[in-house]
Amino acid sequence: MRRPVRLLGPAVFLLLSASCNWIQEGRWQVYQDDGTKALEQRRYGEAEKQWKKSLAIAERFGAQDPRLGTSLNSLGRLYAAQGRYREAEPLYAKALAVWQSTWGPEHPAVAKALDNLAALRYAQGRYAEAEPLYKRSLDIKTKVLGPDHPERATTEHNLGTVYRAEGRLTDAEPLYKQALALREKALGPGHPDVATSLYDLGNLYRAEGRPAEAEALYRKALSIWEKSVGGQHPDLAAGLEALADLHRQQGRTAEAESLYERSLSMRREVLGPRHPDVARSLNGLALLYKSQGRYAEAEPLARQALDIWEQAFGPDHPDVATALNNLALLLFAQGRPADAEPLYRRALAIQEKVLGGQHPDVARTLDNYAALLRKQGRDGEARSFEARARDIRARHAWAQPGP
Secondary structure, three states: OHHHHHHHHHHHHHHHHHHHHHHHHHHHHHHHHHHHHHHHOOOHHHHHHHHHHHHHHHHHHOOOOHHHHHHHHHHHHHHHHOOOHHHHHHHHHHHHHHHHHHHOOOOHHHHHHHHHHHHHHHHOOOHHHHHHHHHHHHHHHHHHHOOOOHHHHHHHHHHHHHHHHOOOHHHHHHHHHHHHHHHHHHHOOOOHHHHHHHHHHHHHHHHOOOHHHHHHHHHHHHHHHHHHOOOOOHHHHHHHHHHHHHHHHOOOHHHHHHHHHHHHHHHHHHHOOOOHHHHHHHHHHHHHHHHOOOHHHHHHHHHHHHHHHHHHHOOOOHHHHHHHHHHHHHHHHOOOHHHHHHHHHHHHHHHHHHOOOOOHHHHHHHHHHHHHHHHOOOHHHHHHHHHHHHHHHHHHHHHOOOO
């Protein structure tokens, strides 16, 4: 009589183990879904809580379980959305390793993980590291999903953005246009991703000195976003800021100020007061106030933008260099060259280190610094910086398409 009992013991144990795994699987899925809903509603604290719970369960499934990659990727996506890039990076890298190990190097999930890691590198100003990740993702998507899949357009667009950030406008434009055409065909003309393509193509045209074309694309993108994502959304705030930048450069200050203020208010509400995108609106508004001689209002905004970017990105990011350059411009305009000069020097050092010595941003900072040197009677030094700036601009002028 004992033999059947002994056989029943292991059978019961296995049944209980399977039941336990089923329960854990269900709990993991609930936590994942709840985290996704919370992120969609921009309840970041709740999303973090739920995804940390899902990660704790996923770690019990094993080091090569794809659910572990999903939980890691979700938490990394949350931190990236909040500008917490240092925390996001190891999570993305581990998710990539898990999915590669589980599914092989040419799975769509691997391409998505490469996209996420590349986007993080881009946000950190590490453009040279982002480029090969996007290229590898593009190869995977083309091979596995086909050349007309909208996911391929996403990577193509993002690679174009890396090229634009590097000053490679000729390389960026065809990628933007190809991605736009593919998105319009696959998703329809009113999709938010179409608006993203229009917005970034507008950014490219503005960089090329084509303001009328840029404005038309910005307005079209804003119209799509207002209909598709609602009145309070980070993408809409980015579009408002871009149009404000364009109006500021055109001297349309009243229109620019209203757009900057709306963008800033939206970003603070949606993303929180210390998000890097908030600094973008602060920086633009500071430049507008400077152009109007409103220095007392501009300086605290410029310093706040610099502080946010330094805290988010560290001391050697291109956005930090931008903030330093703009603060130096403001101080110089107030007759404080001794305070401005070290900021220019630090901005140049960052740009040359991260972007390289031939980037258009380096030329702008060189010109600004040269103006300060001439004001101080240091004409020899100024001529040297001006000659470097001219050389950079000449190289880029001949690298771009003609009219």
